[in-house]
Amino acid sequence: MTADQLTAWAVATPWPAAILGTATLGTITLIAWGAVRAIRAIRFPPAAVLVAAAGALVCTTYSADASWRFAEHRLGMSNFSERAVMFAAAELALLACAVMARANKAATATDDKAGTPGVPGILMWIITGVLVIPCYAESGLVGGTVRAVIGPVMAGLLWHLAMGLEIRLVRPEALSTGLPAMIGRELRERLLSHLGMATRNRTAAQITRDRATARAVRLGARRWLGPWGRARLAAALARSGAATDGEQRHALMQQLAGRRSADQLRTVPVVSPWVQQPVPEAYPRTPLGVTGEQLRRMDPIDAILLVHRANPAAGPAELAALCTEYGVPVTEAQTGLALRAGQWGAGPVIDPSAPERPELNAAPESVLDDVPEAPPAKTLVLDLADMPEVHPEVRAPELVLTAARTRTEVHARVPDDPAPEPIEDPLAFIRRRAREEREATSQVPRSTAVPADLLARARVLDAEYRRTHDGRPISIRALKTGLRVGQPRAEQVRDALAERSTS
Template identity: 55%
Template sequence: MSTHPLIGWAVVHPWPAAGIAAATLAVLGAALWVTVRTARAIAWPPGPVLVAGTGALVCTGFGADTSWRFARDGLGMTDTTERAVLFAAGEIALFACAVMARANKTATSTDDAAGTTGVPGILVWAITGALVVPCYATSGIVGGTIRAFFGPVCAALLWHLAMGLEIRVARPEALSTGLPAVVGRELRERLLSRFGLANRDRTAEQITRDRAVDRAVHLAAVLELHPDGALSGYRRRRLAAAVARSGAGTNGEQRHRLLQQLAARRTSGQLATVPLASPWAGTPVPDEAYPRTPLGVTGAQLRTMDPLAAVRLVRAAHPEDSPAEVAALCTGYGVPVSETQVRIALRAGNQVAAAPAAPRPVLASEPEPVLGAGLRLDVESTALVHPEVQSRVPVLAAAGTRTRQVHARVPADDQTEPQHTAVPDAAHPVPAVPEYAVPHNEDIPESDRDVPDPDPLIEQARTEYGTAVPSYRALKTRYGIGQARAQRIRDALGGTT
């Protein structure tokens, strides 16, 4: 038995053959791995789209067979090359229009609408209608119907599903804006409204009750117009059945609805005489629910923003308004905020109420204090110390002790004859010294007590100073006397206060 030359060579050279086989398996494994990775990296459309696309290709091939036969028999394309190039013009045009329609639908789709196919979507159905003609021309009525349905018609439908199903899967709530879709939705809504099914949040039982209410209102209105008619008994029985079916006897809401509709129907004739205000009599145009802001931002835009950001925008438009006024403006624009939130947004802080001024205490009048027998205190206060008794020499607290001075006077009826003082010289008048400036015995130095009159220091000072008038400080330092004695000596020397 003869063997293949490769097998014989492998038997003769086992090691080279094993190396070649291992290298071939490695290359095939690497190619398979790269193919799998590439296939996984491709963003494949959903499974329904792939199935619809596969069916569309098969139906397009079925229609292409019809076009191949029609090109030879109906169009006279006997040359095989010519027919191979031109027979599938309709199928290629159908596929191209389907792709373009898919691109238009994707470009015009939004969150609320699925987009429109545009002119390519219309051309898909126009080309489908044109491809139906070869089907009947090739196979007659019966065979042509089969060829037309499973050929161009199914191909157009499956291409439509394959190109548009992905958008519907991604956004099931998206609505198509094409003319057939719009007409279909409108007819569906009108049909549901005609049968009383427009309100879809009702149960079947509630729909039955509502219909019974409408029927009872109609029968009651007819019986009111024809109480003794030939069909009055029949209508009364139907009215009773409708009222029982409506549940008005046990359901307050149904009973209220029945009575309201019946009252509206019975009094409908009053609509002709209801007084109404003329719309031409200068009726003011109603304001917007939420006025526009001076910044050009509408109330709807403010309501979509964060309340604190909206507060800052309104404050920027009204910088002179207080936080309370800004809160009122924001509420008017549809952003209900409080004054506290406005202060937080503007970083204005909390308003501190001004504390009321405390009333100044009013001293009650009291009787004058009396010390001893017939003594009365005279307390006087002055704002400043008189210049003549001011001392420019600082006085230390430890320099001497002073006691509090209390001025007391004896009533006039108990006083003795006051001591007469010498009349001052007219050339050198002695100025009047205030009572508070006259020192008392406890504050007078010992050298100033029991000074003879005239004071011997006057002549001594006149001898030492001559015509110069010394200061109080110089006299007090020179002779070691007090303020009152230094003042008398200076006045005698011709000094003035």
């Protein structure tokens, strides 16, 4: 159908023509939209890679021209179709090796290595070297050099850049593992080391000072220096800056000491690596650690008394420090309490090394006349009566010497009353008194011990707690948090609130 016929049909049938045009336009729009999305989804290489690939393609075409002429003049391919099929075999092989080398490089790349092109990369450079022959065969030395450099050599270099530049941009710190790259890095490092620039992050001035320091060390280690040597040594010292820089002077002295004492290195005793060294035994446990472990298992009061027996001359503060050193943290007040408790039930301490008690002389007869029912002479009678309470500090009997009234025998008459109860253990007495105080405190109505302002605040908190917790009374934990008091005070406030609510 021609354009005139299509126009006539559209004029004759406008509605079908409009529907067909709309459908065609929609189809073209959808195809264009899909094509745009597909193009945008393609992950193109960086611009540098694209430019390098374009340059490599042009240089490959430049090399193909030499191959076209070489195939006709040197290889005898006079047929046009035969040359058209075969002249660019080397160029196509170069392109194929470049693409495969790039794929191999991307496949073998890791986080710290850029990968290697492998066999395709080596074949690419071999093909590049073969393509140089047609260039010299067709254009001679001068023209062949131009053809070789611009054609196959430049094509090989640009293909190498095109296949490796993208990976370097993604991971700039990655190192290439190819053989030429490894040889190049090794030669570069050796050259920098030979020139004295192997240490990085140094300025030119610092490199000059280090070289001058090394020269001064070399000259200063010589046994004899002539006038020219002394002048060179002075110049090296001035250039090194060791006179004004402490770090440079320290480095100079250390290097000089090492160089002058190099002969002593042969006689330095070393441990043979072929002889197995004995394993040192573990350190034994110290007496301090063993004693501390035993004391930590005991009650603090018993631990204090045990340390006091080992150090009888130590005071409360010193005993507290010793116990803390052993791993039993106690205060000076606890130490004093333990010492007083230990003395309540203790008897008199008599030194066995003291001399024997001297004999007492008899008292005059007139002293015994006033004593009713006195025993025979040379006796002393004491009337003892029990007291309702004996002070703790006098419970322990003390040694009394009747120096004023010398007697050879002492008798005591005790009233016929029931014998007093035995003195209980000091620790049991402390615990019993604490229990009695707690019981006496618990018997007192707690509401009387709560201040009025604290009770008023507690009633406000209780009302708020009942409103938000379905009428339940406030808990002790809520009272502690709201009033900022401890557990005993919170219990007193809770009991006071309970008494008011029942009344």
